[in-house]
Amino acid sequence: MPATTWSRHHILSLADFTTTEYDTVLQTAASFREVLSRRTKKVPTLQGQVVANLFFEPSTRTRSSFEIAAKRLSADTLNFASATSSITKGETILDTAKTYLAMGTDIMVIRHQQAGVPHAIAQEMDRLGVKVSVLNAGDGQHEHPSQGLLDLFTICTLLEPNAPRLELLKGKKIAIVGDILHSRVARSNIWSLTATDAELHLAAPPTLLPKLFAGCGQDRPGKLFIHWNLEPALEDADFVMTLRLQKERMTAHLLPSLREYHHLFGITRSKLQLCKSHVKVLHPGPVNRGVEISSDLMDDPEFSLIQNQVTSGVAVRMALLYLIGSGKIT
Numbered sequence: 001m002p003a004t005t006w007s008r009h010h011i012l013s014l015a016d017f018t019t020t021e022y023d024t025v026l027q028t029a030a031s032f033r034e035v036l037s038r039r040t041k042k043v044p045t046l047q048g049q050v051v052a053n054l055f056f057e058p059s060t061r062t063r064s065s066f067e068i069a070a071k072r073l074s075a076d077t078l079n080f081a082s083a084t085s086s087i088t089k090g091e092t093i094l095d096t097a098k099t100y101l102a103m104g105t106d107i108m109v110i111r112h113q114q115a116g117v118p119h120a121i122a123q124e125m126d127r128l129g130v131k132v133s134v135l136n137a138g139d140g141q142h143e144h145p146s147q148g149l150l151d152l153f154t155i156c157t158l159l160e161p162n163a164p165r166l167e168l169l170k171g172k173k174i175a176i177v178g179d180i181l182h183s184r185v186a187r188s189n190i191w192s193l194t195a196t197d198a199e200l201h202l203a204a205p206p207t208l209l210p211k212l213f214a215g216c217g218q219d220r221p222g223k224l225f226i227h228w229n230l231e232p233a234l235e236d237a238d239f240v241m242t243l244r245l246q247k248e249r250m251t252a253h254l255l256p257s258l259r260e261y262h263h264l265f266g267i268t269r270s271k272l273q274l275c276k277s278h279v280k281v282l283h284p285g286p287v288n289r290g291v292e293i294s295s296d297l298m299d300d301p302e303f304s305l306i307q308n309q310v311t312s313g314v315a316v317r318m319a320l321l322y323l324i325g326s327g328k329i330t
Contacts, residue, residue, distance in 0.1 A: 006323045010122045012136045013143050014191035019166055022152065022195060026164040028319035029153050029312070036072070036315060046075040046325045049106040054080040054097065055137070056087070056112040061285055061310060062137050062146070066109050069317035075325070078105065097121045098128075107133045107325055115140030133324040138184055147284050148188030150316040154309050155239055158280065169198040169222075175233040176200065177265055178243030178292055181208045181254075185284045186243060187216075194222030201225045203233035204265065207254040230265050234274040241282040242267045242292045258291050268294045272303065280305050 006024060035043055051070040055063050063079075070077045078100060087096060097108060108125075110118040122134035138144040155174075156164035174193055180186045180202055190213075193200045199222065202209055206228050214226050227233045234240065245261065255261050272279055281297065282305050289295040298304055 006326075009324065010118075010134045010136075011145050011320055011324060012119055012122060012134065014145050014148050014188050015143075017191065017195065019195060022149075022166045022192065024323070025149055025316065025319050026153055026156055026166070028323060029149075029315045030157065030162070030164055032072075032318040032322070033157075033312075033315040035318075042072050042074055044074045045322055046070070046073040046106075049075045049325055050078060050104050051075045051107045051109065051321060051325075052078040052080065052100045052103075052105040053109045053137075054100065054111070056080075056082045056093070056110075056117070057138075059111055059137070061313060062111065062144075065310070065313040066137065066146075066317050066321075069314050069321055070107075072314070072318055073321055073325070075107075075321070078103065093117060094121065094124050097124065101125070101128075101130060101132060105132060107135060107321060109135045109137050110139070111137040112139050115142035135320060135324065140184065141182055141187075142184055143188045143191075144184040144284075145188050146313070146317055146320060147185045148192045149320070150309060150312045151185075151189055151241065151282060151284065152192045153316050154282065154305055154312045155280075157312070158305065158308075166196045169193065169196045171197065172238045173199045173201065173236055174239045174241065175203060175237045176241045176243065177203045177230065177233060177267065179208050179245045180204050180213065180243065181210060182246040183243050189241065190216050190224065194220040194224055196221050198222045199225065201227060201233040201237070203227040203230050205255065205261070230271065231274060234271060237275040237279055239280050239282065240267060240272070240275065241284075243284065244286060244288055244292060258288075262291050266290075266292060266294065267297065269297055269303075272297075279303065282306065282309060284309065 053063055053066055067077055110121055118134050118136040118139050125132040136145055153164060156168050159168040176186055202213060209226055281303050
């Protein structure tokens, strides 16, 4: 592992991440990616520690990758399922967290449909004076830090596989297309991708991209642009990230139809002709095939980095657990 001076106890947001912290995560994840390529993929780094995955809403990629990341670091894991927990009997979220604390949990990975829940649990752990770290695995429409970091890692390792670092994004144009209004992934990526001198272009229908996003990323090294049509966002883009339409979060009729959305904002081969010839496409998943992206493009390794993102997720989440967990080793 690279030498680090990591001091962050919780990972709740990327809004205040420093360049040094981004580079530390990227370099540590690169080391773990090498570990994952070995025949023996487990290291004893967090042996004896307990990682509790407290997921209060459904997840496939994030939950599974945090679980395998913890196991690759030799930690013990506890997996919480809301539907079969005492939450259904009236227990509060904080009392649930305290129950896992009493079981000896060292790191809590929290996902919740309401923004702020991981922060509230982190504040309670701090109030109690315990050395339990909290990692935000997605809270409402607020943020999804580990997804933002694995997207960054996926891009940077493509640009320079052996030395991923934030400065590689300088001068790059990155487009994020889709349901930005409801996307915690978009919010985390806005913070990470404007942390250096890159151009970030957001594109969506006005109902899914309010004007308030124009104020995001102010006083950041990177430049942020918003578009209510697709073409200017794609023109000469190096990377295009398309986002899922989160119909479960939509409380109003925000789109005329899925067919119309795909016609105007769905990513297809023909639309990528506006981009640079080496353009790559990302999607945090799950994907609505034929809506956000054409099915053939999604499966084409010449353009698609979607499976790379899933693979990157394990290495990045190993890095995050290692960074906040290594300080607990005595």
